[in-house]
Amino acid sequence: MIRAAYLVETPLDPRAVAEMMAGEQSSGTFVRVEGETEALRTRFGARVVSVEVIDERDRPSLHSAYLERKRVSGPWQRVAVEIDYPEENVGLNLPNLAATVAGNLFDLGEVTGLRLTGLTLRPEYRDRYLLPSLGVAGTRAALGVQERPLFGTILKPNIGLSPEETADLVERLCEAGVDFIKDDEIAGNHPHAPVRERISAVMARVRCWRQRSGRDVMVAFNISDEVDAMRGHADHVEAEGGTCVMASLNWCGLSAMQSLRASTPLAIHGHRNGFGAFARHPALGIDFSAYQVLYRLAGIDHLHVHGMGGKFADLTEEVAHAAKLSLQPLGHSDDRVMPVFSSGQWAGTLPTTLMETGSADFMFLAGGGILAHPDGAAAGVRSLREAWDAIQAGEALEAPGRPALAAALDFFGAR
Template sequence: MIRKLEDVNMSHAFPEVAFDEDYIIATYQARVKTGNVERLAMALADEQTTGTWIKVSHETADKKKKFGAKVVSIYEVPDTGNDVVEDLPPIYIIQVAFPIRNIGTSIPMMLSTVFGNISASGMVKWIDVAFPRKYVEKFQGPKFGVEGMREVLGVPDRPLLNAMIKPNIGWTPDEGAELFYEAACGGVDIIKDDELMPANEDFCPLEERVKKFMAMEKRAFEETGEHTLYAVNITDSIDKLKDNAKRAIDLGANCIMVNAYTAGQAALKMLADDPEINVPILAHSDYVGATVAGTYVGVNPALLMGKITRLCGGDFEINGHPWGKFPIPYKMFARSFRAFTQPWWNIKPMMYAVSGGTTQLIVKNAIDVCGTDIILAAGGAVHGHPEGSRAGAKSMRQAIDAAVKGIDLVQYAKEQAAEGHDELLKMAQMLNPDIKKNFDLME
């Protein structure tokens, strides 16, 4: 049978050619033992587009040309040659280009196309996806992003401070409002519901919660001159999300929160794209560990939490750090921050909320890595202060001031205590008994 070059190369392309012809390019890591990685790569590409495990009658060359994926790169680590001595399966890096016409701007179809069935095919991990500019420009991304949130709050430069209401659940609207007021007066910029707080249950109805919290926001602003965003959790059944969001905004809410990985990133995009939902959106990372934890399976965290959630319109997102109660590797922290923030055509940077055991003692670490355009998200470090939530908030703001000014935390705490502001010193001593011991010896 005569096979021309156009037929032989139908399912292959250089990455730059694929981009030019309206494809997105997904990158996978695969650890499998195979004598024919080219065949494996083509099987991945076929499975996610026109093909299946057997030739079917209506899979024509024309359909394959229009809707089929193309293998654009295969790398092998190590790049074995005739001198190979290891008996371990190599790690392959495979890049596959998918036609944009297959997915449009549908996030569910993009996820289904790029990693749907093959996510269950063994040790295959989705580590990146590259979108051409013409595709990205079809998305709005964050309405506010870093600069927009700073403008809303009137805070031009320093890191922002976020606190969640603690305990996670079980408090009444009155109890929550009191905690809100104390934390806001202490200097918290953003106060959020815990991700476990239902949007609208009898023990803490949305309407009552928002009204009372926003009354406290006004009261605290009158006392401090600083505004506070209230990220009310509107997570619910998909059919209730918009109603919850708009009702909260009508009641005065100046921020909303959605659990982006249980409700879905498409739900986040739906909220962000709605012009009537004109407040910042916190995309909460609850449940994301179910998909990003594997070395050889799942999805790369920077891709899922950074690139895709940012594309869908999250203005800020909770994420971990290396020094907390659920420590993540340093590389994951740094790479995720870049995916949240680095230049990306029309898509605004998304603010990284450093969370999960964030205390006064790690503020400098986070700023050293990420700079000052971050959010320090602290729950226990605010509400767990021995003198209450207001003192806890003040101690976090003092820790931020120390880091921004380049002053040692303990030294700054002592200086503040000498001026009658001992909130940071007391919290630092509670968190690290050695600080108290050394301070007592110096006294």
């Protein structure tokens, strides 16, 4: 069975609404139809596992014309509901899995709030889907970095640079000592910087850096596009010696990410931009706990979780929870994905990140935190390394002897 958990708000009988949800998303509709036999319902019908009233409110979170037509008023109860869906209803079909556990449920007139809060799969069922190509262990092995977080950055200015200007910046960042570099999510296939020209220009510098230094830097090129174009761009990255591509998950979609995973051995850096539209309203949408299951079934390797104390609206505990979920196996194989912290991150946010996640298995991406360091990008990278050294030594970040970190504290700490 596939178990989905929901937070539902309704003025109607909660058990009746839960049963209606189960029917709507499996074998039934709003009225019994010809051919809907008991045998069919037994085999294919979803089953309500639990219904628990959490609290009661005197006004609805969302408008429902359906309830107005029925002249139904409050109080409105918030209810935790769990429903089991037969795996046979889905088979091996990721878009259909999403349509089953979510789909039209958000539009039901009987509810004034509905949120998918969890998705639990049997490990055997998860193992039928695609796995990450590199994941946590493979990404570390590719970069030769163990024990500590991976320190990286985002190319800034995020748009407007020519391919050669982008390559110049990447070369400087390699020399500064980063492990990982990624495009911004709005960087794409621009007239002033076609993606394949950017890839070739950048990878020429990365290959030279490998030869000079004996170490690698992983570059995540944003190849978000329609699926055939993405596959072609990924082939070009691989041909140029690259190891990673990036895609905007919400705008490319589940099936496109599956197709990309099936066609390339490169690491897929999953950017979740736009996730706030799914999750920011507490009465509507999809929790990260369910969202990350769906996209991990598509075989991504890295997943953005936002940042602590950064520029976005997430609570620290929400970001930490997202990172911990990414590192929990869903199946029998090692299908963990590398959580990626970004958005307003710098050396001063590293201690909280480590404390809250309880693990060093993450990417820590500092865009301005590296590129805007008052002493330059190399000092920005050193400030992260010095912060890590201070944490490992059990010392305060303000302890003397770490000049790049001190400069970062003076500059970013006052902002």
